[in-house]
Amino acid sequence: MGEPKVYMNLTTDFAFKRIFGPDADHQYIISFLNALLEGEKEIVSVKFVDKEHIGETPEDRALIYDLHCETANGEKLIIEMQNRYQTFFRERALVYMSADLYHQAKRGKWDYNIKPVYGIFMMNFDWKEFENDPMREDVYLTTKTTGKVFSDKLRMIFLKIPLMEKTAEECQTVLDMWLYLFKNSEKMTSMPRNFLECKTFEELERSASIKELTPQEQAAYDHSLKVLRNNYYIADHERKQGRIEGEIIGVEKAMRDTARKLKSREMPIEDIVDITGLSPDEIANL
Numbered sequence: 001m002g003e004p005k006v007y008m009n010l011t012t013d014f015a016f017k018r019i020f021g022p023d024a025d026h027q028y029i030i031s032f033l034n035a036l037l038e039g040e041k042e043i044v045s046v047k048f049v050d051k052e053h054i055g056e057t058p059e060d061r062a063l064i065y066d067l068h069c070e071t072a073n074g075e076k077l078i079i080e081m082q083n084r085y086q087t088f089f090r091e092r093a094l095v096y097m098s099a100d101l102y103h104q105a106k107r108g109k110w111d112y113n114i115k116p117v118y119g120i121f122m123m124n125f126d127w128k129e130f131e132n133d134p135m136r137e138d139v140y141l142t143t144k145t146t147g148k149v150f151s152d153k154l155r156m157i158f159l160k161i162p163l164m165e166k167t168a169e170e171c172q173t174v175l176d177m178w179l180y181l182f183k184n185s186e187k188m189t190s191m192p193r194n195f196l197e198c199k200t201f202e203e204l205e206r207s208a209s210i211k212e213l214t215p216q217e218q219a220a221y222d223h224s225l226k227v228l229r230n231n232y233y234i235a236d237h238e239r240k241q242g243r244i245e246g247e248i249i250g251v252e253k254a255m256r257d258t259a260r261k262l263k264s265r266e267m268p269i270e271d272i273v274d275i276t277g278l279s280p281d282e283i284a285n286l
Contacts, residue, residue, distance in 0.1 A: 007208045009186035011124045011161070013065050014217075014224035016081050019207060020067055022048035028207070029069070031200045033077065035175035036120060036157055045072045051100075068100075076100045076117040083124045083231055093121050093156055101153065119156045122182065126162050135163040135179075168192035177201060181208075260286045 008015035020029045026046055033043050046069040066080035078096055086092055100117045139156035140149050164179045169192070171177045177195050181188075185208060195201040206212060213221060262272045263286060272283050 003189070005186055005210055006189050007185045008210055008213075008221060009225060009228065010182050010208065011081055011083060011122075012221065012224040012228050013081075014221045015185075015208065016065060017067070018217075019204070020079065022067075025203070025207065027200055028204060029067075029079070031174060032178050033079075033120075035173065035178060037118075038173075038175070043071050046070065046077065066096075074115045076104075076115060078117070078119045079122075080120065081122045081124060083228055085125045089121070089123070090158075093119055093158075097154060097156065114153055116153045116155060121156065121158050123158060123160045124162070124182070133160060133163065135160050169194065171195070174198060174200075256282075256286060259283050 008018070010016060010019060018024060020032070029046060030043055033046075037043070048067065048069045051066075051068040064080065064082045064084055064086075066078055069077045069079070071077065078100065080093075080096075082089065097117045097119045101114060104114045137156075137158040137160075139158070141151045141154050142148060143150050159179065161179065161183050164183045166176055166180060168180060168184075171180050171192070171194065177192075177198070180192075181195075181201075181204075191201060191205040196205070210218070210221070256278065259272050259278050259282075263269075263283060269280050269283055272278070
């Protein structure tokens with residue numbers, strides 16, 4: 001059965017909201033946001049707001065969960081954990097952020113002075129679209145001619161957790177430490193020593209500890225962990241199935257190409273059938 005787990009998997013719905021949600025110690029989400037936006041802005045407080053889920057299925061809500069909050073200056077923040085691949089995940093991010101921009105509109109005479117909307121989208125899945133990608137992608141509205149920022153009202157950050165490859169000892173920044181925890185917390189037996197030099201992670205050691213959960217919380221966490229693992233299994237099956245189908249398609253194409261060449265050399269159809277395994281009708285239609 002293996003050794004009992006010490007820390008929660010922070011990518012589960014339960015743990016993500018326990019650490020970053022409205023009822024958690026806000027120092028954690030503020031630490032994470034300031035690490036992301038270091039040198040750009042400093043967040044001193046946040047308040048959480050409820051938002052509707054646009055067009056999502058219950059399955060999506062179980063594996064793609066988010067938090068909406070505002071800074072003291074009224075800036076909007078969407079922090080989202082995606083444990084399910086979506087073909088148009090970038091477009092989905094735009095829809096969510098556009099909704100937050102639109103909801104700032106006021107009836108009647110209005111000067112369109114909107115607050116910035118920040119979207120932090122954490123991608124917790126392996127997919128071919130990530131090949132050769134950076135772990136972090138920052139997206140701004142810029143002009144094509146000069147590359148200067150056209151508007152600071154829409155700002156997106158995509159974080160690909162599977163691409164976090166640093167060891168605990170190699171983590172030098174607070175952001176590195178957060179990303180390391182999101183990828184590895186469930187496998188850890190203790191908080192890395194260099195992490196404990198930061199008060200936030202010293203306190204997180206207790207907040208993320210499984211032994212601190214009540215029986216009801218343990219049951220809720222176990223359920224969210226089961227949902228996450230089932231999703232991993234389904235995604236892995238889909239990847240393998242896609243790879244097998246791709247290999248079959250590749251073989252079939254190679255056989256058709258071979259048959260086409262042999263046909264052009266006027267080889268008898270029955271001989272091409274023996275070599276390629278294609279039917280006489282398939283060869284005739286090439």
